[in-house]
Amino acid sequence: MDARPAPAGRNPGNEACWSRRIPPRLSRTALEASPRDPPSFARRRFLIHTGAITTGLAADPAFQAAAAAAVPREGPLAGEPVPVRLRINGRAHELILDPRVTLLDALREELHFTGTKKGCDHGQCGACTVLVDGRRINACLALAVAHDGHEVTTIEGLASRGELHPVQAAFVARDAFQCGYCTPGQVMSCVALLEEARRGDASAATADVRAGGPAELSEAEIRERMSGNLCRCGAYVNIVAAVRDVADRRT
Amino acid sequence: MQPFAYVRADRVEEAIAAAGDDARFLAGGTNLVDLMKSEVERPRRVVDISRLPLDGIVETDAGGVRIGALVPNADCANHPLVRRRYPLLSQALLSGASPQLRNMATTGGNLLQRTRCYYFMDTSFPACNKRAPGSGCAAREGRNRIHAILGASEQCIATHPSDMAVALAALEAVVEVRGPRGTRRIPIDDFHRLPGTTPQRDTNLEPGELVTAVELPPDRFAAASHYLKVRDRASYAFALVSVAAALDVRDDTIRDARIALGGVAHKPWRSREAEAALRGARPGAQAFRAAGDAAVAGAHPYRDNAFKVELGRRAVARALEVASA
Secondary structure, eight states: OOSSOOGGGGOGGGTTTTSOOOOHHHHSOGGGGOOOOHHHHHHHHHHHHTTOOOOTTOOOHHHHHHHHHOOOSSSSOTTOOEEEEEEETTEEEEEEEOTTOBHHHIIIIISOOTTSOOSSSSSSSOTTEEEETTEEEEGGGSBGGGGTTOEEEOGGGTOBTTBOOHHHHHHHHTTOOSSOTTHHHHHHHHHHHHHHHHTTOOOTTOSOTTOOSSOOOOHHHHHHHTTTSOOTTOOHHHHHHHHHHHHHHHO | OOOOEEEEOSSHHHHHHHOOTTEEEESSOTTHHHHHHTTSOOOSEEEEOTTSSOOOEEEOTTSOEEEETTOBHHHHHHOHHHHHHOHHHHHHHHTSSOHHHHHHOBHHHHHHOOOOOHHHHOTTSOOBTTTSTTSOBHHHHSOOTTSOSSSOOSSOOOOOOOSHHHHHHHTTOEEEEEETTEEEEEEHHHHBOOOTTOTTOOBOOOTTOEEEEEEEOOOSOTTSEEEEEEOSSSSSSOOSEEEEEEEEEETTEEEEEEEEEESSSSSOEEOHHHHHHHTTSOSSHHHHHHHHHHHTTTOOOOTTOTHHHHHHHHHHHHHHHHHHO
């Protein structure tokens, strides 16, 4: 089982048949530029090959029994697998999933996009932040099946042709992390934040929500707008500096 | 998480037909999926309503605004009509959760979110009348710092966690619901329930009913309103106490006022006593303090949450001060 998409998915010309429009920067073959470095990938592949990873279709006897015992009035059985199409970092993926599988688990356990992290798994830490159709969400509280047909951008999809995304570069330049576990979520959140501020979204730090126009990204605004991402190392000072660097460069 | 059958509804009628005692509607999922993981919620069927065409915000003929049940909280907070005419609602929404969660959570789902009472959320506590009717209330004698000081009962002292609903209470929103027996319009004050002897019921929705929209009447308070939220950290936390305050002031006299509190009761707590204390008064510290006193006059605190009485009093006065500034 290889983590990379099936050959059919490698033809960029075939990609647009069912998905909505995707930004040109993300439509390139994501894996070319993927920061999935060999050591961690090799370890991951080892885990996969030794069977340490469970899948959404695992033949768990309890699950099978529960599914068989379910007597719905109509429609599908409890636990009945559902086809799910996801477009991730510009590539189409087709999966058959137990409807309980979250988008986070589909990304990590089914498709091996392990850059997206599982922190609390309850929507309280932001480590699992990804973009769905350009909006940042907590992948741990999203059922994958509910995002059938959607466009997902993960941390693996940000770098382009070996060049870090400006937000990634700013995090490196500012040393905006210690252990790094929350960093993919912080980076994805920051990418979304910049777009939200550009189009004028308000926040709880905005003095007057009645006023429109692009949001001024003061330190208070950055802290409020990044508040969905916790960092247990407490790298906040440098995270704010990194966000500020990118924001200043854009204005 | 218990196994469930997944059904996607493309039309409202389909969603209602697929509903049932053992089914739950799934919109943003921020609360439901979390509760399913901890098995507080164990639906046999999940009806995905996220693709229903209930995601618009439009002006009503009456001059108000109609917000579709599936409008994400972030979109509602940032819609020009809401920001300009109902800044109180924008502020309340933006004070809740995180940007990621506000992108997922919907108007209807926000109304229907469950309490964050520790004993409700954690199934290892056997006693919770809301989760298991008749099992008792562990919070009454347990840790109850975040619990209700108004309108609680022997059976339940949980609070409603929504910020949005507090602003909606102050704005006198109407909730439109559709079910097997047709469409109903429920004033927000009658939508959520006090716990009484049936704390398992958070709202007056009937089985199979789906929230389709929230309507706001024409607003008279955009010029002088404020949502104040007091919590344990600066952001991304539930309210200990929150206040939606709105004033209609003319000729240095308060013609009308709206006060609703969050974090203090099983439902958004509209304080008509505080409003009465303000009506006819001159805006100022004296009237605002009187409103705060009136808002908490009937409060009944428990072991750990007596601080909410004084906090509620001061939060009402502070919210009014900011609103009138």
